[in-house]
Amino acid sequence: MDHPTAHRYEQLADLITGMIEKGTLAPGERLPSLRAVCEQHRISLSTALQAYRLLEQRGVLIARPQSGFYVNAAHATSFALPSASRGRSKPSTVSIGGAVAHLLEYASNTSLVPLGCAVPDAALLQAAKLDRTLSRLARTQGGDANIYSAPRGERSLRQALAQRAMRVGHALSADDILITCGCTEALALALSAVAQRGDAVAIESPTYFGLLHTLEALGLKAFEMPTSPTAGIDVAALSRLLDAETISACVLSSSFNNPLGSTMPEANKRALLDVLQAHDVPLIEDDTYGELHFGRERPRPFIALDGGANTLYCSSFSKSIAPGYRVGWIAGGRHMARVIERKLAFSLCGAVLPQRALAEFLATGAYDTHLRRVRRIFQDNLARMTRAVEASFPVDTKASRPEGGFVLWLELSRKIDTRALFDAALEHGICFAPGDVFSASRRFRHCLRLSAGYSWTPQIESGVHTLGRLAREMSSD
Amino acid sequence: MDHPTAHRYEQLADLITGMIEKGTLAPGERLPSLRAVCEQHRISLSTALQAYRLLEQRGVLIARPQSGFYVNAAHATSFALPSASRGRSKPSTVSIGGAVAHLLEYASNTSLVPLGCAVPDAALLQAAKLDRTLSRLARTQGGDANIYSAPRGERSLRQALAQRAMRVGHALSADDILITCGCTEALALALSAVAQRGDAVAIESPTYFGLLHTLEALGLKAFEMPTSPTAGIDVAALSRLLDAETISACVLSSSFNNPLGSTMPEANKRALLDVLQAHDVPLIEDDTYGELHFGRERPRPFIALDGGANTLYCSSFSKSIAPGYRVGWIAGGRHMARVIERKLAFSLCGAVLPQRALAEFLATGAYDTHLRRVRRIFQDNLARMTRAVEASFPVDTKASRPEGGFVLWLELSRKIDTRALFDAALEHGICFAPGDVFSASRRFRHCLRLSAGYSWTPQIESGVHTLGRLAREMSSD
Numbered sequence: 001m002d003h004p005t006a007h008r009y010e011q012l013a014d015l016i017t018g019m020i021e022k023g024t025l026a027p028g029e030r031l032p033s034l035r036a037v038c039e040q041h042r043i044s045l046s047t048a049l050q051a052y053r054l055l056e057q058r059g060v061l062i063a064r065p066q067s068g069f070y071v072n073a074a075h076a077t078s079f080a081l082p083s084a085s086r087g088r089s090k091p092s093t094v095s096i097g098g099a100v101a102h103l104l105e106y107a108s109n110t111s112l113v114p115l116g117c118a119v120p121d122a123a124l125l126q127a128a129k130l131d132r133t134l135s136r137l138a139r140t141q142g143g144d145a146n147i148y149s150a151p152r153g154e155r156s157l158r159q160a161l162a163q164r165a166m167r168v169g170h171a172l173s174a175d176d177i178l179i180t181c182g183c184t185e186a187l188a189l190a191l192s193a194v195a196q197r198g199d200a201v202a203i204e205s206p207t208y209f210g211l212l213h214t215l216e217a218l219g220l221k222a223f224e225m226p227t228s229p230t231a232g233i234d235v236a237a238l239s240r241l242l243d244a245e246t247i248s249a250c251v252l253s254s255s256f257n258n259p260l261g262s263t264m265p266e267a268n269k270r271a272l273l274d275v276l277q278a279h280d281v282p283l284i285e286d287d288t289y290g291e292l293h294f295g296r297e298r299p300r301p302f303i304a305l306d307g308g309a310n311t312l313y314c315s316s317f318s319k320s321i322a323p324g325y326r327v328g329w330i331a332g333g334r335h336m337a338r339v340i341e342r343k344l345a346f347s348l349c350g351a352v353l354p355q356r357a358l359a360e361f362l363a364t365g366a367y368d369t370h371l372r373r374v375r376r377i378f379q380d381n382l383a384r385m386t387r388a389v390e391a392s393f394p395v396d397t398k399a400s401r402p403e404g405g406f407v408l409w410l411e412l413s414r415k416i417d418t419r420a421l422f423d424a425a426l427e428h429g430i431c432f433a434p435g436d437v438f439s440a441s442r443r444f445r446h447c448l449r450l451s452a453g454y455s456w457t458p459q460i461e462s463g464v465h466t467l468g469r470l471a472r473e474m475s476s477d
Numbered sequence: 478m479d480h481p482t483a484h485r486y487e488q489l490a491d492l493i494t495g496m497i498e499k500g501t502l503a504p505g506e507r508l509p510s511l512r513a514v515c516e517q518h519r520i521s522l523s524t525a526l527q528a529y530r531l532l533e534q535r536g537v538l539i540a541r542p543q544s545g546f547y548v549n550a551a552h553a554t555s556f557a558l559p560s561a562s563r564g565r566s567k568p569s570t571v572s573i574g575g576a577v578a579h580l581l582e583y584a585s586n587t588s589l590v591p592l593g594c595a596v597p598d599a600a601l602l603q604a605a606k607l608d609r610t611l612s613r614l615a616r617t618q619g620g621d622a623n624i625y626s627a628p629r630g631e632r633s634l635r636q637a638l639a640q641r642a643m644r645v646g647h648a649l650s651a652d653d654i655l656i657t658c659g660c661t662e663a664l665a666l667a668l669s670a671v672a673q674r675g676d677a678v679a680i681e682s683p684t685y686f687g688l689l690h691t692l693e694a695l696g697l698k699a700f701e702m703p704t705s706p707t708a709g710i711d712v713a714a715l716s717r718l719l720d721a722e723t724i725s726a727c728v729l730s731s732s733f734n735n736p737l738g739s740t741m742p743e744a745n746k747r748a749l750l751d752v753l754q755a756h757d758v759p760l761i762e763d764d765t766y767g768e769l770h771f772g773r774e775r776p777r778p779f780i781a782l783d784g785g786a787n788t789l790y791c792s793s794f795s796k797s798i799a800p801g802y803r804v805g806w807i808a809g810g811r812h813m814a815r816v817i818e819r820k821l822a823f824s825l826c827g828a829v830l831p832q833r834a835l836a837e838f839l840a841t842g843a844y845d846t847h848l849r850r851v852r853r854i855f856q857d858n859l860a861r862m863t864r865a866v867e868a869s870f871p872v873d874t875k876a877s878r879p880e881g882g883f884v885l886w887l888e889l890s891r892k893i894d895t896r897a898l899f900d901a902a903l904e905h906g907i908c909f910a911p912g913d914v915f916s917a918s919r920r921f922r923h924c925l926r927l928s929a930g931y932s933w934t935p936q937i938e939s940g941v942h943t944l945g946r947l948a949r950e951m952s953s954d
Contacts, residue, residue: 097818104821108627122623131619134830135612142608146599146801150585181658181824188823192694197674210825217669217822324623324829341574344581345694346665346823347658348687351831352801353611 008043009050010376014296016051017060020071031061031069058383079390079399082260082411082447084228087237091200091221091245092440096212099437103209106431113463116431118258118407119323120453124377127321129366134357145352151340153179153329153350156359161329164362170304176331178343179350183288186314186330187251188214189346190284193338194312195220195248201284202241202250204233206409206438206447208258211251211286215440222440223247229400229409232257232264235271242279250276254287254301254313259409259438259449261402263299273306280310282335287315288328289405291371294379299404308333317358319405319453321370325354378406381452388461389450392468394475408450416474418448424470430463485520486527487853491773493528494537497548508538508546535860556867556876559737559888559924561705564714568677568698568722569917573689576914580686583908590940593908595735595884596800597930601854604798606843611834622829628821630656630806631829633836638806641839647781653808655820656827660765663791663807664728665691666823667761670815671789672697672725678761679718679727681710683886683915683924685735688728688763692917699917700724706877706886709734709741712748719756727753731764731778731790736886736915736926738879740776750783757787759812764792765805766882768848771856776881785810794835796882796930798847802831855883858929865938866927869945871952885927893951895925901947907940 019025032040037048052069055061061069107117114121137145152158158174165172180186187210195201197219203211205224215222223241226234233252241247250272255263264272276283287301303313312335316328327350332339343349361367385408389399398411412418418434425432435447450467454460496502509517514525529546532538538546584594591598614622629635635651642649657663664687672678674696680688682701692699700718703711710729718724727749732740741749753760764778780790789812793805804827809816820826838844862885866876875888889895895911902909912924927944931937 097821100821101818104628108625119625122620125623126620127623128619131615131623134619135615138608138612138615142605142611142801143599143603146602146604146608146799148585148596148795148800151581181827184821184825185823197696210821213818214822217819219674318625322623323625324619326824326826326828341578341690342694344574344577344661344687345691346662347803348661349803350658351803351828354828354831 009047009054012037012041012043012048012051013054016055020060025071027071029071031071033068057380059387060383078386079397082229082398082400082409084234085205085224085226085443087205087226087234087241088224088441091223093221094212094216094440096209096216096437096440100209100213103433103437106426107433109431112426112429112431113460114431114454115450115460115463115467116433118319118449118451118453120319120374120406121455122324124453124455125321125374130322130357130361133360134353137353137356137360141356142353145356147352149349149352149355151344151349152177154352154355154359157355157362160359160362165304168298168300168304170301170308172308172331176308176336178330178332178336178339179355180328180330180343181347181350182318182326182328183286183314183316184210184214184328185347186316186328187211187284187286188218189330189339189342190312190314190332190335191215191218191220191249191251192342193332193335194282194284199248200245202238202247203440204252204257204260206259206435206444208286209437212440220248224440224443227260227262229260229262231268232262233272235268235275238272239275242275242281247279247281249282249284251284252286254285254290255299256289256292256402256404258289258405259407259433261400261405261407261409263403266300266305269302269305273302273310277306277310283311285311285313287313288319290315291320292375292378292406293404294375295403303331303333312339320374321367322358325358327354327358378452381406381456382408384456384461385450385452385464388464389468392465392472394472397471406452408452410448410450412446412448412471413475414446415477416446416471418445421448421467421470421474425467428466428470430467432467486524486531489514489518489520489525489528490531493532497537502548504548506548508548510545534857536864537860555863556874559706559875559877559886561711562682562701562703562920564682564703564711564718565701565918568700571689571693571697571699571917573686573693573914573917577686577690580910580914583903584910586908589903589906589908590937591908591931592927592937592940592944593910595796595926595928595930597796597851597883598932599801601930601932602798602851607799607834607838610837611830614830614833614837618830618833622833624829626826626829626832628817628826629654630827631832631836634832634839637836637839642781645775645777645781647778647785649785649808653785653810653813655807655809655813655816656832657805657807657820658824658827659795659803659805660763660791660793661687661691661805662824663793663805664688664761664763665695666807666816666819667789667791667809667812668692668695668697668726668728669819670809670812671759671761676725677722679715679724680917681729681734681737683736683912683921685730685763686914689917697725701917701920704737704739706737706739708745709739710749712745712752715749716752719752719758724758726759726761728761729763731762731767732776733766733769733879733881735766735882736884736910738877738882738884738886740880743777743782746779746782750779750787754783754787760788762788762790764790765796767792768797769852769855769883770881771852772880780808780810789816797851798844799835802835804831804835855929858883858933859885861933861938862927862929862941865941866945869942869949871949874948883929885929886924887927888924889948890952891923892954893923893948895922898925898944898947898951902944905943905947907944909944
């Protein structure tokens with residue numbers, strides 16, 4: 001279990017949310033009184049109140065003075081899910097650099113409402129404890145650490161990561177792991193280990209634009225696969241593609257992919273692994289968001305299902321605790337020798353002290369405590385953002401329902417060009433990510449991604465409302 | 478000027494060394510008395526004595542009790558210089574990974590006499606002041622620094638580097654520089670910005686095996702150019718090559734290259750730039766060792782001579798202060814846009830706090846104080862190592878005479894295979910770098926590189942003597 005000490009009030013909140021989703025509690029229906037809940041679940045009044053208040057914050061319940069708590073009718077009539085994307089029969093030569101650079105220029109501009117950049121805010125992450133560990137190690141172990149680490153990276157961190165892998169049922173040794181400069185380098189090493197310039201890979205659509213950027217730099221073509229906002233990549237379509245085309249790798253997110261937030265059911269994951277195995281095509285999985293799950297269970301990555309037979313696993317600490325440290329990792333399985341060679345050739349090894357600080361942070365259990373806190377914040381942020389979107393965007397807007405991570409994907413009417421919306425939003429001091437940067441063939445021009453990685457503020461809420469108003473205006477033009 | 482506050486005794490030592498090299502002071506000749514030197518140079522007795530003792534340590538002078546200081550005759554009869562290498566008319570497909578991995582496996586083994594790895598020892602570098610800066614910043618700026626930096630890296634460090642570039646006469650702005658994960662990443666970015674898989678580049682021969690490794694991973698072929706142990710790459714030969722072949726880049730060391738330690742005269746550097754300019758071939762220069770000069774003047778890198786018109790400049794802090802920090806940089810000139818794209822695609826950006834610590838360390842002047850100390854130590858180490866080699870290796874051994882850096886290149890009789898010597902040395906607990914890893918075509922099998930990057934100890938001295946004895950035994954077989 002990943003968070004065995006989850007608070008009772010969170011457990012109750014999850015239970016109530018489940019009842020609403022299943023229709024056991026109807027929109028507008030009054031909830032049992034706090035006293036009744038206390039007796040039923042054998043909990044204290046304050047715990048029950050905490051659960052109700054949490055759901056009120058998330059917009060699931062509304063409180064009526066002198067009356068009690070009710071299922072929020074607005075919540076129940078939430079926007080439809082975005083459509084599953086369709087596949088493209090031809091591979092795309094990737095040329096995304098310019099569009100991404102244009103976005104990044106604004107995404108890091110701190111004077112804008114920060115809905116553009118999928119990196120959590122330092123104020124939300126509160127990594128002071130990790131920084132104090134780094135501070136102490138720099139003072140006490142600086143001399144000892146002023147060396148080139150082994151190519152794989154610091155053993156203490158690799159051991160801590162191997163122990164965490166055990167929790168999802170995957171047996172790894174420290175030597176099966178190589179530390180990288182974030183997940184970007186992990187993906188670049190994985191791709192360059194299994195694919196050559198001119199080769200094609202299969203990817204989710206929409207997908208993280210950073211991956212498209214890496215594909216472009218390595219000269220790789222992309223088959224964009226149909227992808228569902230709930231169940232992820234379409235396994236049957238992938239199977240048909242592999243029957244027809246030569247593919248060097250399939251690259252996808254393990255869970256809560258960016259930007260869709262979709263989560264493949266484990267049966268689909270197994271089916272996908274079977275399909276790849278049958279065609280001897282390696283899987284490169286990006287599990288950056290795996291630890292940011294809202295449900296009780298951490299979804300298992302592919303590598304835990306196939307034992308690493310044909311999977312290159314990539315992840316990082318950038319979204320969960322330390323974007324400033326640039327520490328990621330890769331478990332390259334049978335491709336590990338080539339991964340190590342590429343690491344030596346591209347960047348030799350990583351900085352020693354940040355790795356040791358993270359190793360210690362993990363070993364003390366501080367990382368687990370930290371993750372419980374940020375998961376709750378991201379979940380709340382996404383609930384508030386969803387409510388703000390529903391209150392302001394056109395009624396035909398479709399919105400993703402991520403069960404982890406901190407990004408929201410919106411599909412607008414095809415009349416709306418989100419590049420034009422982007423320019424209009426900039427004039428109002430608001431940044432977001434327009435949909436076309438998530439596709440090698442520049443699809444999704446009527447879609448956009450909002451990031452909920454910042455502490456929720458009235459300024460952010462009002463930014464979403466303004467964006468919704470701009471979209472409504474464009475919609476009615 | 479790079480070290481305006483060089484000590485008077487060092488200046489006097491340099492002067493005397495120059496007189497010996499020019500023959501003004503002959504081998505065995507007695508030096509002026511300390512009293513005479515004091516009067517002549519208007520210095521104190523202790524300063525004069527300090528200079529003589531320094532030269533005694535370096536093996537340049539010998540002290541005879543009750544008699545005075547004499548020019549060391551053994552020093553004057555030093556081994557001949559290694560031959561200039563010859564060019565190869567065909568490019569080599571690089572396949573060095575296995576051999577390098579084999580070496581690195583032993584080079585990091587701390588139980589061996591450490592002559593194999595060209596990284597300075599942490600005990601020699603004494604970077605505690607830098608570590609304390611990092612410690613303080615982690616405590617006080619951790620939250621502020623827990624972000625993705627701009628792709629180019631922290632502005633404060635880029636500004637400090639731009640100011641240092643001014644000292645060698647090259648005007649750079651902070652935006653002309655991108656921070657990398659050591660010089661390895663800088664070279665990988667430079668190469669991938671100007672060359673495609675299958676292209677050929679011109680390189681020094683012998684050259685740093687890490688460069689060969691990077692060429693292999695990028696699928697680049699190498700033309701190995703004739704290179705002199707004093708004057709570097711043969712400009713006329715390069716000119717002929719460019720007339721005959723299509724070359725994507727020339728890659729070489731700015732100064733004190735690894736392993737030869739050669740330094741191109743500035744006139745040759747200008748001639749080389751002219752040749753490259755005429756053929757519109759970019760130069761990628763690696764200036765990692767440039768700050769580790771023994772002479773008064775820091776040699777100017779190529780970029781300071783051509784104003785960056787056609788040069789991609791790469792360097793790092795790994796050899797001079799902080800191998801454990803993994804901070805290097807690149808000034809990509811007109812190729813900068815592609816360099817930035819490659820950085821985004823391969824590793825996104827670097828860790829923030831180590832960059833800020835280095836920026837502060839540079840800004841306070843602490844780095845200059847540090848460099849003066851380590852230059853003197855490296856010079857002493859190389860002098861001692863040269864003496865130990867001359868006392869123990871076969872008389873037909875040829876030895877480089879580096880004027881900077883900390884590696885020595887030895888050319889033995891062609892009868893000796895330094896791979897066999899490597900195996901024999903390992904049995905005596907000694908590691909060095911055999912010559913063939915410095916060539917794409919596995920030349921230099923009768924050569925080897927010794928590193929003087931560790932604090933000099935009787936164990937190291939005895940290790941060199943043992944190595945020399947093993948070479949003598951092989952030589953007489």
